[in-house]
Amino acid sequence: MPKLEFRLIAPDDLSDLDLPLEIRTQELTLVARVHASQEVDLPTGDYLVSARLPGGESRLEQVSLGPEGTVCEFQLAAARPERTRVEDDAAGLRSEVLRSGRERPAVPRMNRLATSVLESVGPPGRWLERGFYQWRGPRLRLLEGDLLTGTTESASVDFLNVLSGQRGQRVEVRVDGGQGVRWLQLETLQKPLLTLAIPAAAGSSATAVVQRIAAGRFTVDLHPQQPEADLLLGYWQAGAPADVLAICESRCLDFERLIDTERPDLAAIVLYARLRFGDTSSFDRLAEWSVRLSEAFSWLPDGNAIRGEVAARRGDHSTAVTAFLRLARSGLPIVSEGLFMTVRRLRFYASLGAASPGDGNAVKDSIARLTPFVQAAEPRRLLLTLEHSEAVAGDRGESLSRTFGPAGVPSQVLDLRPWFAIKAQGGR
């Protein structure tokens, strides 16, 4: 039978995107589900090839498959309806394609309680010099280390490089991964300090997109370098479980491949997705993978969160509690899900009292260590995002202040104020 292949018409870094595709006959009967990197044998005839993007938009192409086979050119970004808008905004093209339909601000829209917390924070630290007051712009700082114990170090600003931007609107910054978990901090005048886990390992990078969302307010989104992982997060953020599972099947997100290429961060994201949305028939594989992830990459706490949750679901609570306690000693996971599921399970074990499968005191201590970070975590974000103002309001405010850095003049910051300093030169 002739082969149908696919070629994406997309921006350079997305042309190899392994997009999930559906192929239907002209009568709309589904004949195949594939990824863009695959080819499929089909009888000659006319077909419709479709894909759904995180924003909910469907892309669809007609193709005639002749006896010699055909390459279906699939328009991804430069499709006719968006052509004008996309061409005018080349810098934002990638995130335009992959983003979810719903904008989720890093600083949540404030309800009355959150507002009262913000007001209690008071004036900014003394490092905010006069110019910063005038420009109200954001600055980025890079940390590496363990937020749980406060043993973080400020990483060199060399690991932050501006890629592109639209003056006054948005800046894209490349953030390089390191030997341990790295954290990006967004500092803005009189706004909560945001600390975000970076989905990158040594030798890879992520892209931080900093945008102005209102006067004096900025948001930052982190995108993994690999487009399939970025697409997965986009589908998940958009609340599209079926699409999440479809992209998990991409060869680019194959667990073995990610481990071989030293991308345990992305492997963890895929395992979280499978754990959340996948079928229980895959749990044996998940169990094996989570053990390998936690043992081969002990610097990444997510392996223990996944290992614990898989074990708990299989009724192996002794293994589960051991893994969760190990996480509470090793550091914060990069995916919010890992933190939330760990604390949720530990709380349940604590509620069992004497029947708890682990050391009751260790369980309680771990809950106490992790809870302030759960309270600081932004629940709308998949990648762990901590909001400092709430953290300092918690019981462990003093130690958390150390964790997030003192109010001294930071030596290593990427100053984005010039990018956003359009009107504010004259004063506050």
Next chain:
Amino acid sequence: MTLVIDRRSELGDGPGCHALVVGVSAYRHLANGAAPAAETFGLGQLKGPVPAARRLVTWLEDNGGRLDPPLATCRLLLSPLPEQTEHLEVAEAATLENLLAAASAWRSDASRRTSNSTLFFFSGHGFQQDKLPVLLCTDFLASDAGDHHRAVDVDSLWYGMAPTASRSQIAGTQLYFIDACRERLERLETLTDRSPTPAFPPELPIDDPRAAPIFYAAVPKSRAFSFKDGSGTLFGDALIYCLNHAAEQPLHGSFLGHWPVTIHSLARGLEDWVEKLEEDHGADQTFVLGGQNRQRPLFELPGPPDVAVRLSLSPNGSSQAAIEISDWMGSGSVFSQDPWLDHPRNERWPAGLYKLRCRFSPDAFLPVDEPRMILPVRQRLRVGDP
């Protein structure tokens, strides 16, 4: 009267769906209640939850036979406001005692076979206590409540429905709908050391393959909203809408055939429709999915559901445009205008594939027969001027 639907004898030994629906509008010890406590933490009476719960029960009465497995029982607890006369004496009050008793009977029914399913819906006040979502019963803050403040934590309910050595056959599909705020009441935590009551005594689960999603009306630190006219809640409306519309395209066969509503399609639909209602009503509410979310079909719609389509022209000022949209299978035009003047416009068309023809100059339609997929629950169709 808690059991408002009981079809167990009809179903015999077959599997069934067991529902527990709770709506709390009246709070005796909150502001404007019959006996308000000295400190009510800014919480008062709610109009929306009881109508929201009643609408779900009505939907179950009308559609329970289509569920897979079919509806076997529905337990209902309602605490209406005095002026909600049409809801008075319909069901027992949603006190903590009644809720625990109903939950126990509900779990007992659900525990007979893994092919059973369950549905839990709560609409009323809620908050986060120690990061746990807590649901407030109608007698919340009763003076004789002891160490507990007459509220139930969601986690204890969810864990209590897990398979255990004594309930290894409990329902394999369990849906939880939590229509309540999830703000943190810091003053409550400061002023009292009272805690929520576990729905069930904790017990270690065995292998837990449940499909057990928790559909939360609000993310932590945020609120869920009722309609001011007392007709219901934003999430309750979205849920009914999605039960009727949030289907997946058929994997095989014609688009004109049955469209399955699944856990995943319901999740995606609620994400979209809560956002739409939020935009329509100016609320600040964000749906979020929790629990265990493996895919599971719930029931089928007999045909393609209607989709809310927003048709817009880009750039908006184009004056020479003409448009024609017709069904892909050739059953005719659904929309045609030349010149196309009133845009953007909102339409409702059956889900499926359509042909789009548009023209931006008097010369010709371009592009010809461009296919466009329209899928539940809403779709934006932007037609761009090349």
